[in-house]
Amino acid sequence: MKIKVLVFTIQxxxxxxxxxxxxVSNNESTxxxxxxxxxxxxxxxxxxxxxGADMAxxxxxxxxxxxxxxxxxxxxxxxxxxNQAIDKNVDCIILDAIDFDELLESIKKAYxxxxxxxxxxxxxxxxxxxxxxxSSKDSGIKAGEFILxxxxxxxxxxxxxxxxxxxxxxxxxxxxxxxxxxxxxINVVGLEYxxxxxxxxxxxxNLIQRNPELNLIVALNDAVAEGAAQAILEKKLTGIVNLVxxxxxxxxxxxxxxxxxxxxxxxxxxxxxxxxxxxxxxxxEGKDIDKSYTIGSKIITKENMYLQENQKLLFPFIK
Amino acid sequence: MNLSRFKIRKTKSIQFLITQxxxxxxxxxxxIVSMIMYNxxxxxxxNNLKTTSRQVVNQVNNNLDFYIQSxxxxxxxxxxxxxxxxxxxxxxxxYLSNEINVVLKSRKDLxxxxxxxxxxxxxxxAPNKSVKNNLNILTQDWFQTPITQPSTLFFSSxxxxxxFENQHNWVVSLSREITYNISGIKYxxxxxxxxxxxxxxxxxxxxxxxKRGYVYIVxxxxxxxxxxxxxxxxxxxxxxxxxxxxxxxxxTYFDNFNNEKRLIIIETVNNCRWRIVGVVxxxxxxxVKDDIFQxxxxxxxxxxxxxxxxxxxISAKISKPIKTLEKSMIQLKEGDFDVSLNxxxxxxxxxxxxxxxxxxxxxxxxxxxxxxxxESKRKSDLNALQSQINPHFLYNTLxxxxxxxxxxxxxxxxxMVTALAKLxxxxxxxxxxxxxVKEEIEHAKNYLIIQNVRYKNKFTYxxxxxxxxxxxxxxxxxxxxxxxNAIYHGIEYMVDxxxxxxxxxxxxxxxxxxxxxxxxxxxSEKIENxxxxxxxxxxxxxxxxxxVHERIQLCYGKEFGLDIHSELEEGTHIKIWLPIEEGE
Numbered sequence: 077m078k079i080k081v082l083v084f085t086i087q088x089x090x091x092x093x094x095x096x097x098x099x100v101s102n103n104e105s106t107x108x109x110x111x112x113x114x115x116x117x118x119x120x121x122x123x124x125x126x127x128g129a130d131m132a133x134x135x136x137x138x139x140x141x142x143x144x145x146x147x148x149x150x151x152x153x154x155x156x157x158x159n160q161a162i163d164k165n166v167d168c169i170i171l172d173a174i175d176f177d178e179l180l181e182s183i184k185k186a187y188x189x190x191x192x193x194x195x196x197x198x199x200x201x202x203x204x205x206x207x208x209x210x211s212s213k214d215s216g217i218k219a220g221e222f223i224l225x226x227x228x229x230x231x232x233x234x235x236x237x238x239x240x241x242x243x244x245x246x247x248x249x250x251x252x253x254x255x256x257x258x259x260x261x262i263n264v265v266g267l268e269y270x271x272x273x274x275x276x277x278x279x280x281x282n283l284i285q286r287n288p289e290l291n292l293i294v295a296l297n298d299a300v301a302e303g304a305a306q307a308i309l310e311k312k313l314t315g316i317v318n319l320v321x322x323x324x325x326x327x328x329x330x331x332x333x334x335x336x337x338x339x340x341x342x343x344x345x346x347x348x349x350x351x352x353x354x355x356x357x358x359x360x361e362g363k364d365i366d367k368s369y370t371i372g373s374k375i376i377t378k379e380n381m382y383l384q385e386n387q388k389l390l391f392p393f394i395k
Numbered sequence: 396m397n398l399s400r401f402k403i404r405k406t407k408s409i410q411f412l413i414t415q416x417x418x419x420x421x422x423x424x425x426x427i428v429s430m431i432m433y434n435x436x437x438x439x440x441x442n443n444l445k446t447t448s449r450q451v452v453n454q455v456n457n458n459l460d461f462y463i464q465s466x467x468x469x470x471x472x473x474x475x476x477x478x479x480x481x482x483x484x485x486x487x488x489x490y491l492s493n494e495i496n497v498v499l500k501s502r503k504d505l506x507x508x509x510x511x512x513x514x515x516x517x518x519x520x521a522p523n524k525s526v527k528n529n530l531n532i533l534t535q536d537w538f539q540t541p542i543t544q545p546s547t548l549f550f551s552s553x554x555x556x557x558x559f560e561n562q563h564n565w566v567v568s569l570s571r572e573i574t575y576n577i578s579g580i581k582y583x584x585x586x587x588x589x590x591x592x593x594x595x596x597x598x599x600x601x602x603x604x605x606k607r608g609y610v611y612i613v614x615x616x617x618x619x620x621x622x623x624x625x626x627x628x629x630x631x632x633x634x635x636x637x638x639x640x641x642x643x644x645x646x647t648y649f650d651n652f653n654n655e656k657r658l659i660i661i662e663t664v665n666n667c668r669w670r671i672v673g674v675v676x677x678x679x680x681x682x683v684k685d686d687i688f689q690x691x692x693x694x695x696x697x698x699x700x701x702x703x704x705x706x707x708x709i710s711a712k713i714s715k716p717i718k719t720l721e722k723s724m725i726q727l728k729e730g731d732f733d734v735s736l737n738x739x740x741x742x743x744x745x746x747x748x749x750x751x752x753x754x755x756x757x758x759x760x761x762x763x764x765x766x767x768x769x770e771s772k773r774k775s776d777l778n779a780l781q782s783q784i785n786p787h788f789l790y791n792t793l794x795x796x797x798x799x800x801x802x803x804x805x806x807x808x809x810x811m812v813t814a815l816a817k818l819x820x821x822x823x824x825x826x827x828x829x830x831x832v833k834e835e836i837e838h839a840k841n842y843l844i845i846q847n848v849r850y851k852n853k854f855t856y857x858x859x860x861x862x863x864x865x866x867x868x869x870x871x872x873x874x875x876x877x878x879x880n881a882i883y884h885g886i887e888y889m890v891d892x893x894x895x896x897x898x899x900x901x902x903x904x905x906x907x908x909x910x911x912x913x914x915x916x917x918x919s920e921k922i923e924n925x926x927x928x929x930x931x932x933x934x935x936x937x938x939x940x941x942x943v944h945e946r947i948q949l950c951y952g953k954e955f956g957l958d959i960h961s962e963l964e965e966g967t968h969i970k971i972w973l974p975i976e977e978g979e
Contacts, residue, residue, distance in 0.1 A: 090700075128626070128627075131623070131624065131627075134606070134607065135607055137606060137607070326563070329563070330561070333527060344626070344630060346626040346627075347626060347627060347630050347632060350627060350632070351632070372630075382554070382555065382557050384552075384554070385629040387554055387555045388625055388626050388629065389626070390555070391555045391563055391565065392626075
């Protein structure tokens with residue numbers, strides 16, 4: 077009889093012990109692991125997204141891994157990084173895909189392992205993707221709105237895009253088109269896909285020559301904008317050939333101050349980074365998140381660029 | 396039935412009781428100590444967090460203070476420098492510009508120093524960069540304020556410096572009124588000193604206020620000067636509880652924001668009326684609380700486990716000798732008297748065991764004694780029985796009967812056999828020791844009948860029995876031995892005919908039986924010893940005078956017994972005194 081009692085007591089105590097150990101280890105393991113894979117590991121956009129992502133990781137107490145290749149067209153390296161994250165069995169992956177179709181296989185693998193994937197700037201409707209966080213289309217729309225309101229009467233524009241395949245590039249273009257087609261007086265006299273500022277410079281020159289009524293160029297990223305701006309500046313056509321650009325590199329800011337660029341559309345990379353990580357953590361904890369999120373963008377002009385709220389956007393880093 | 400159930404529940408083994416009390420005491424102590432420790436730890440870590448957080452905020456304040464002070468000192472030195480120059484010659488201008496550049500270079504985080512005229516023109520500036528050509532400084536607040544409030548120092552909130560070409564540093568600006576001379580005419584202008592904000596920014600970013608805590612700065616109008624999540628606040632994704640900050644100018648308090656409890660620490664920065672706000676999340680303290688709780692829980696569980704094992708061992712050790720004792724006693728109960736304990740253990744138990752051993756030996760001896768006594772009692776009973784039967788007398792009498800039967804003396808045979816039967820019946824008396832006087836007299840009568848036949852005409856006998864004695868009680872076999880004595884010692888060797896008288900009466904409230912014979916008598920010296928010295932049973936039944944006397948005294952006490960009177964050649968008169976005991 078007394079042996080039974082002893083055994084029972086020991087069992088009971090062991091159970092208590094195991095339970096308490098469990099809850100200790102539970103605490104440790106509730107820290108989620110998030111992997112953020114961007115297109116390139118340099119530049120203004122990358123740095124700002126990182127700031128926002130880090131802040132969310134700290135606030136919601138999770139581990140965050142940020143990876144990217146050094147060339148923003150290196151799809152092989154991005155595939156490698158994606159597979160690496162899948163193999164590490166992270167809780168969630170945030171992906172800014174260079175080429176969605178190329179990565180589809182790895183994405184399917186992640187799906188089969190129950191690792192949710194959040195896409196940045198990609199309005200694809202795929203069952204393998206948990207959610208998308210979009211802002212590029214909105215920036216295109218905002219550009220379109222600005223153009224509609226500024227050059228209502230007549231507008232002959234050239235559009236310089238920076239990638240045929242990049243979904244964010246296409247999103248900007250689609251956003252732009254969706255607005256400008258509302259005004260039949262706007263003509264698109266040229267559309268080209270160029271990858272650097274030199275090509276853009278040459279093309280702008282060409283376009284100006286061929287189209288004397290050209291009064292607007294829309295350059296869909298900083299590289300092509302800089303090339304176009306330079307061409308306009310050299311030809312002394314500031315104010316005649318207007319320029320609407322995207323992003324805010326330091327050159328673009330200078331051009332903006334000097335009125336060569338009329339307006340530039342910026343997205344909120346800090347907020348994108350922050351919200352992407354926040355939603356990723358929520359999904360890992362089992363909460364439901366929306367299928368798509370749209371994060372807005374802003375039109376920056378010479379007049380409003382030094383406003384308090386815009387300063388932080390244009391100059392996120394304190395040097 | 397109820398009682399036995401009650402009893403069973405009450406008796407638990409020593410081992411169980413010891414273990415139970417150990418565990419009980421330990422658990423209570425553990426719980427109390429844990430609770431006290433837990434509370435203490437908690438309070439200590441809470442206080443620690445508060446103190447550290449206050450220190451952090453204080454540190455940020457000190458740095459900010461130093462920063463502001465430096466700017467003020469620089470502005471003071473510039474003012475002094477400028478007011479001491481009084482010519483607007485080119486060399487002098489160059490000299491002044493040089494001086495200002497030296498000041499600029501003397502501090503790493505000075506970005507620019509510039510003096511503007513009241514109309515917004517740059518008079519002198521360092522570094523020597525060109526002003527952005529589309530700048531409209533007249534409306535900017537750093538320019539306006541010193542004009543409208545001449546003797547104040549204006550501190551701007553951190554912003555991007557946008558006066559000079561290719562400069563996009565984050566700075567804090569100090570502006571004030573300044574007097575300068577051109578060609579001897581004093582003019583008032585605005586001095587602008589820009590200082591790099593990066594140092595303060597990294598300080599604020601790295602302020603360690605727990606896992607999720609942070610530091611932010613507000614100005615006197617409760618606008619955010621600096622906030623680590625400024626972009627999120629601007630985008631409306633986050634908000635800050637500035638309302639309470641406005642109410643509490645400085646100090647430490649708790650607020651509840653977004654369902655989270657936070658510790659708020661506010662300090663004012665000297666000279667610029669900014670306030671630093673530190674935010675610490677209570678969760679971080681709670682996490683510590685959970686950690687401590689789990690630690691204590693595991694510790695307690697381990698301790699209880701150890702205590703259970705140890706107490707089981709200890710109680711087993713203590714109760715083992717007692718159990719051995721218990722087992723031996725059970726053995727004893729079942730009749731094994733050869734148990735002998737060799738127990739080691741506690742002093743009391745060893746004593747118990749020794750006493751137990753002694754007791755067992757005593758019991759064993761007692762039992763032996765009883766056996767021996769039973770044996771001897773049986774023997775003496777047997778002896779007594781044997782004596783009652785007296786083989787010699789029996790053989791002789793039977794011989795006589797045979798002789799009479801051979802001689803066809805039938806009547807005599809009948810008399811003898813009848814008398815013999817009656818004699819033995821009373822002799823044995825079914826084992827009783829006390830019979831009635833009537834039976835004893837009967838017994839004596841039968842004996843005399845038989846002896847009379849054997850000792851033909853040797854003697855005569857006579858009974859004088861008082862009626863009221865017949866029903867009284869007496870010890871059996873007291874008359875016959877005395878009569879036997881009278882016959883063998885008194886009359887047998889007489890020449891003349893002997894006479895034996897047996898009397899019974901009540902005298903002096905006692906029962907008196909007398910046997911009187913006229914035989915040889917007993918010598919007076921012998922009379923003294925007769926009742927005391929053991930006789931050798933040479934003849935007769937062996938149950939002699941001494942025996943009768945002793946039996947009477949044993950049974951009835953020393954005041955009764957035999958009284959012997961005798962005279963040689965004359966006769967013997969024996970008186971038997973007995974108590975009066977009524978029979979039913």
